[in-house]
Amino acid sequence: MDNYIKIIFFAISAVIVNGIVMQDDNIFARAQYSCEYSIKDDGSTICTLTNFHPGTSLFYVLNPENATEVQFTNSSHIRIPSTLFTEIPGLQNLNLSDFHIRRIQKSSFTNAVALKTLDLSYNLLQEVLKSTFKRASTLQELFLHNNNIEVVEYNAFKYLRNLTTLTLNNNHIKHLSKNAFEDLSNLRTLLLNDNRISVVSSALKPLRALEMLTLHNNLMHYVRVKVMNKYLRNLTNVTLQNNEWFCPGVKLMTDYMAANAVDTDVVNATELECQDSENVVLMMDEKDLAEIQELSTSTFINPVFNHHFH
Template identity: 30%
Template sequence: LSARRLDANHIYSVPHNSFSGLSSLRHLWLDDNSLTEVPVQGLSSLSSLQAMTLALNKITRIPDDAFANLSSLVVLDLNYNNLDEFPTAIKALINLKELFFYDNPIQFVGKSAFQHLPELRTLSLNGATEITEFPDLTGTKSLESLDLSYNLIQDLPTFNGCERLQKIDLHHNEIQEIQTSTFQHLTALRSLDLSSNLLSSLPVTGLHGLTHLKLAGNADLQELLSAENFPKLRVMEMPYAFQCCAFVSCENHNKLSNPWDKDENRSTDHFVKKDSGILLSQELLDFEEDPKALHSVQCTPAPGPFRPCDHLFGSWLIRTGVWIIVVLSLVCNGLVAVTVFVSPTYISPAKHLIGLLAVVNSLMGFSSGVLAVVDTLTFGSFAKYGAWWESGIGCRITGFMSVFSSETCIFLLTTAALERGLSIKCAKRLESKSTKNNVKIVSAFCFILALAITVLPLLHVGEYGISSLCLPLPFGEPSSLGFMVALVLLNSLCYFVMTVTYTRLYCNLEKGELDNFWDCSMIKHVAWLLFANCILYFPVAFLSFSSLLNLSFISPEVIKSILLVIVPLPACLNPLLYMLFNPHFKEDLGILLKQTLLLKKSKQSSLVSLNSEDAEKQSCDSTQALVTFTSSENLGDGPESKSVSSASQIIEACHSQSVASVPCH
């Protein structure tokens, strides 16, 4: 008998001499039982045993002499137990080649733990969760695969004496810095996984032979890697898509997967678990044997329209359209806000809402302007700054302003539609209309509700930095998709309420009756706003629902153009409708211009009167000085007294004349 399977039998102890007479036993499975310690006496007669599995037990302690008679053991599996310290009994296994300690609460590994294991090729201490120091690998000259993932390791040593290492897994640790000499002597290294650490830089010394490199989950690692330093690289996972630009050819840029597909949204854990516990994946060997693979690099996340390599906007058509929207929205909304709030005319509740709408739309224009400026400053080299922009606070603020403006605009439009409907209803019944204070209260509630919704992505319900456009998009984490779907449903409900309100309003009016109402122009204006905004919102809602239904027939370039042009378009269209078709704007603007001209004229007249007064004072002062000079020369002369008296009369006349010319205030 060469193999014995005793797994999943609820065994809690192995009696003495249980395997007596099985001297030729090579493989023993004791996994998935209830053992609390290694059965030393029961295994003492298995001198030929080469592979033993003790995984999925409750082993908390391994005696020092547990493996004294198992010198032929090559593979030892102790995964999923309760060991809190690395057993010193391992030293007796001088022929051990594969050692697995996955998911054990090991806190410390002694410096001499591996010194007597010269044949060890695979070492797996992943999931120990308590190891904070890197174990001493002195003596493991044959080590080829090392897995220390899911621990608390912060620093890495120099891998001297481990020249045969081909695969290192250190993902999900707390490594902050790697020295230049850490991988310097690992000439055989082919696979390196440093995902989900705290790295901000990666030294490339000794990594020229890598074929697999995983760095995803290191948010502070924003530097671009050069393809010249990794000539053999075939598979790589990076924190940001922009770091793949140097490794992906221009032809592949146009063949990238749709970012709305779920394949791009797989988490880093999926890739990490795929290779866990394997010496060398078959993919690695395939890449070395397949000559076609030598000309391509599989890099994730892949760059694309939402994470571009060269230009943020991608085309001059989008770039020109965005700049036009930015200029019109800022200028036109500014004019509307000034004419509404600065004009001395009466501000009705509807006009108050139009003014608030202009202020909110200007925020949308400003956020689009920020994107346009970023596109200009990074023109042709967006990959250099993409990671900095996508993860920075500027992107979050831009996305915050865009979503806040969009949601507040919809809520204010809903309020305006309801207010117009209520005003018509009250006018027909000769009842008192809604006061301006009530509208102010509802408007404040609209701002608070929009603010609460906009803050959610900052609390990781959705995400602003999921793309370089800084908008929460329906791909990535499930929370992002849920946030977008909830947002679209809420906005659709608002548009439905507006449509029903205005449909009932027009249906209840007789022909020509609308023109008889006071401020009928505002009723028509809100109707135009409702129609225009509803038409422009339809593509956005369609895209969101299509992503929910996995409909990927729309190209990413079209989606990007809709988000950059169609979404902010109401910000410049709303004020233009008010300026071109509402008589209130022309009246308020005319009054403001007249006030401005009157103020200029009054200032000019004041300056003229003040200047004339100063001239008269100067003339009188010179006359007085002349009289004084004359009197000092002819002191005591009779004719002089006459001249003094005549000069005094002139001075009095000057003073009386200057007082009379001062304007009254």
């Protein structure tokens, strides 16, 4: 009899919201969704969830099957559900671009054992906190461009040893700690353009596999040649335009890049606008200034460096 009453209670308490069954189980409001499936050219399976409820954090997918990608339609202002990867364990690609997301919970990636691509671009994120993506260690591509990010904490991307692409361009980043990119030993593409960054050299040291680096439209003064020579030996493409380069360091950088087959968005040093005022010197990193002074006065400095640094 008690069980019969309980069944009636749940039947009465069920609520329909935009075609989704919301049930009150006296603990959480849980939404039930059904995947609409489609097959991509590569054979992977897409699960489309329609009318995803903005406040949904716990939910059920009735037929997750073998979905590797999720798309949301007629949905907005959502947050990353804490049970998403439990409900769809094979999820590899997740696109949450332009969903007005303001912050990322560390619990969002619980059980994200297969996730390879995560797109959080065009949202309202303001910070990337320490070890935010710790539980998403399988990530290969992470897109964070066109947000409002001002802070990237140290070890923000720790444990992402499989990451090959990271986009942080078009944000409001001013400072990158030397540990900001710790563990990103396989990163090949890093987009930092269109921020407010002035110092970057120390942060680049862990990126030994880096091939492409975009720095244009920042407040950069100098990128240490010795850092490039020792740590960025795979670098093939760098963008430099529209910064506040310190004139005595410009030729050192461009000569090194030319000698080591690093393509840039300038042909030679004369194309880069630069400054040599006292104000620029006061804003510069001490290690950057020390290297410029050392290399500008050393007898071995010439237009072709060929990795002969002491």
